[in-house]
Amino acid sequence: MRRVVILGSSGAGKSTFARALGDKLGLPVVHLDALFWRPGWVEPDPEAFRAAVAAAIAGDAWVSDGNYVSRTFDLRLPRADAVIFLHQPRWLCVLRILRRGLFSFGRRRPDLAEGCDENVEWNFFLWTWNFEARHRDRILAAAEAYPTPITHLRGGRAMARFLAEAT
Numbered sequence: 001m002r003r004v005v006i007l008g009s010s011g012a013g014k015s016t017f018a019r020a021l022g023d024k025l026g027l028p029v030v031h032l033d034a035l036f037w038r039p040g041w042v043e044p045d046p047e048a049f050r051a052a053v054a055a056a057i058a059g060d061a062w063v064s065d066g067n068y069v070s071r072t073f074d075l076r077l078p079r080a081d082a083v084i085f086l087h088q089p090r091w092l093c094v095l096r097i098l099r100r101g102l103f104s105f106g107r108r109r110p111d112l113a114e115g116c117d118e119n120v121e122w123n124f125f126l127w128t129w130n131f132e133a134r135h136r137d138r139i140l141a142a143a144e145a146y147p148t149p150i151t152h153l154r155g156g157r158a159m160a161r162f163l164a165e166a167t
Contacts, residue, residue, distance in 0.1 A: 028061070
């Protein structure tokens with residue numbers, strides 16, 4: 001694996017998994033949230049975001065985490081040699097985003113852009129709660145349109161096993 005796309009719900013562990021996989025394989029990690037958001041959680045110009053993603057994945061090796069289906073799949077998936085979809089229970093994803101929002105409130109995570117401090121936002125909570133019903137199948141269908149097979153990892157044990165066996 002040299003070019004890996006990691007997908008899944010918010011709170012599923014995409015960024016943590018991406019960092020662990022990048023460390024294990026010696027690959028740079030591209031956090032799409034850090035490229036997307038501007039200070040104060042402001043959305044960027046779409047072309048500026050696409051240019052930033054294109055530059056970040058221009059190399060021969062990388063791990064990217066984040067969905068951004070309509071904005072970046074056509075850039076990332078044709079180049080990917082592995083696509084990993086993380087499946088976690090809805091309650092766990094919601095608990096994780098709630099926990100990080102409360103315990104890291106006002107601080108920036110390393111996978112976010114400068115000026116995007118952690119907070120608790122109702123719309124984000126709802127997006128995560130409704131991920132399986134409203135977003136998962138759309139994301140998977142878009143990913144399946146590309147030839148790279150998708151590895152589905154269900155739960156923390158499957159993720160740990162995958163990392164242990166990754167080469």
